[in-house]
Amino acid sequence: DVKVTQSSRYLVKRTGEKVFLECVQDMDHENMFWYRQDPGLGLRLIYFSYDVKMKEKGDIPEGYSVSREKKERFSLILESASTNQTSMYLCASRRIQRGSDTQYFGPGTRLTVL
């Protein structure tokens, strides 16, 4: 079974703080993703990485950065948290097999920025 873990289930931060969200997968997957989920908007892609030290912007990268120093770990960084970054953050790891291509998600981090 694919296991994706996220460092925190719930976080409360203040405006302007630097926030680190960490994600770890144990299946040696190359591709990892960060999404945020907001009501009525579904999941939106922030950043993704297809290998160590490789990253690409997703659809809403503004205000975020990422780090992938090791294959199993993908970090999302909010350089200066703002209230509009209050959201559910979801990390995913991608498994490609013959005939299938599936992303597996961690449990999510509910971030509140005050």
Added chain:
Amino acid sequence: DQQVKQNSPSLSVQEGRISILNCDYTNSMFDYFLWYKKYPAEGPTFLISISSIKDKNEDGRFTVFLNKSAKHLSLHIVPSQPGDSAVYFCAASAFGSGNTGKLIFGQGTTLQVKP
């Protein structure tokens, strides 16, 4: 520009009956589609997928139908159970183009199955 749309925010069905969740897409490059189920305060769980070379894929109580000409897919759950109550997301990717693995998600449909 919403490339993947789930136009029904919510759906309520009786236990034992069929649940049908719908999803429309606009990008003709999409060739791989997935359905995810999400409980509150948990990450989405993969349910079922379908490639554009098929028009139907079945896994137990879950069947996904793909109508490429209409750019429409649907998820059928038969019979529906109270434990199926969750938010369902459809997602699409252009598996054969660039292969970045990027998924585009719909807004989600909240399914309630009443006992």
